[in-house]
Amino acid sequence: MTSPTPPAEPVYADRTFRSPAGIVGGVLLLLLICWIGGDALIRGDGNVPWLALAGMLTAVPLVVAFTLRPVVLANEQRIRIRNPFRTITMPWTEVADLRAGYSSELFTEGGAKYQMWAVPVSLRQRKKAARQQSRRSLDDPYDRTSVHADVRDTKARMAVADRTMADLRELVERAKAGAPASAETAESSVSVRWAYEVIAPAVVGVVLLVVLLAIG
Structure with missing residues (x-):
């Protein structure tokens, strides 16, 4: 049988x-x-x-x-960054940090830095989101609704680039938290194709x- x-x-x-x-x-x-x-x-x-x-x-x-x-493709296992002249593919275990200053950037465990052209940073959107947050804090100075605050609602008030980076950080944290002990034997190299x-x-x-x- x-x-x-x-x-x-x-x-x-x-x-x-x-x-x-x-x-x-x-x-x-x-x-x-x-x-x-x-x-x-x-x-x-x-x-x-x-x-x-x-x-x-x-x-x-x-x-x-x-x-x-330009596009960023992400799933539970890896991220693929397609920039104007090259495509970078790596598993989440190789990602050390994600930052959005004047541009969106990914840092690897090896110290390399890659820009994400598909996630442009808009300072105007960021200032608008900051004004909305400030206005909301003035309307609720004692933060009485924070107990019932929805994370998705908080993200919705963020600038597009910051919201995207928050989503990607969640994928990184989830992937690293669930990485098996045998992850060292899996493919962990960063692939770059022109x-x-x-x-x-x-x-x-x-x-x-x-x-x-x-x-x-």
């Missing part, structure tokens, strides 16, 4: 953190580039179509890299643009 198959470990979907404003801005910039560049390709004379092609080959990958590409699919066309576009401008 065969023994029953043990239940598989639950698979948790990645939580996605990115900048909606960056996506909207990137789409608008791409439409503008396609409109201007396409018009130059169709109606331009002499070297103008080639210059337009080189300009588009340079600009489009860079716009995509800095607006549409985005050659973005870098290569941009470099080709720059070279082509320089050559065209040099030959007149």
Whole structure:
């Protein structure tokens, strides 16, 4: 008689953190580039179509890299940071700290620092959240409602970047608290991959643009 198959470990979907404003801005910039560049390709004379092609080959990958590409993917086991020109993947056990000053940063146990482009820090949002907190403390100077305060409600009053960092810190704490004793044998290295699919066309576009401008 065969023994029953043990239940598989639950698979948790990645939580996605990115900048909606960056996506909207990137789409608008791409439409503008396609409109201007396409018009130059169709109606331009002499070297103008080639210059337009080189300009588009340079600009489009860079716009995509800095607006549409950045994203932070996190689940119960690891975090993946996709920045404009590289992707960093690591388990939570390698994360030492997460900070949001003027930019969102992740520090590893080995002392390395990685910025998270997908989580921009807005000082305006932070000041607005601070004013709301101050106004609420004035409305309730004796903190009479703190006993019944909801953590989710507290997060909702935080700036977007601070709220995202708080969520990521919770994942770090949960992962480290539940890490098994055999975690040392698991994959614990930090993986960094360069985005050659973005870098290569941009470099080709720059070279082509320089050559065209040099030959007149």
